[in-house]
Amino acid sequence: MDETATLGYLEALAHTLGVEIRYESMEGDNLFSSGGMCRIRDKQVIIVNQRAATGDKVRTLVKALRCFDLTQIYLKPVLRDLLEDEVDK
Numbered sequence: 001m002d003e004t005a006t007l008g009y010l011e012a013l014a015h016t017l018g019v020e021i022r023y024e025s026m027e028g029d030n031l032f033s034s035g036g037m038c039r040i041r042d043k044q045v046i047i048v049n050q051r052a053a054t055g056d057k058v059r060t061l062v063k064a065l066r067c068f069d070l071t072q073i074y075l076k077p078v079l080r081d082l083l084e085d086e087v088d089k
Contacts, residue, residue, distance in 0.1 A: 001078050003054040009079050010061040014046060017068055021061070023050040037064040 001009075014021050019037075026035065026049040034056040035048040046064045048057050066083050075083070 001076075003058055006058050006079070006082065007054055007061070009076065010058060010065060013065060013070075013073070013075070013079070014061065016073065017065070018044075019065075019068075020045045021048060022046070023048050025050055027051070035060045037067070 024047055034052045037046050048060050
């Protein structure tokens with residue numbers, strides 16, 4: 001599965017879980033972050049650097065979404081493998 005499709009599936013999974021994704025500019029002097037999970041007013045939000053490469057966006061979402069219990073949610077096997085592989089890293 002290509003990175004763009006994977007990103008779309010991860011965004012859909014976040015939506016299913018009720019997690020908002022925000023694509024924001026995250027730049028500064030000698031600062032680059034691909035983003036991560038945070039809580040804003042008791043709501044879980046994943047902030048993603050809008051200028052990051054697609055692969056970095058995928059890794060950011062995987063790292064954020066792997067903390068959820070996904071056992072009761074149907075995921076394409078390749079997506080489940082990606083989420084489970086990232087847990088081991």
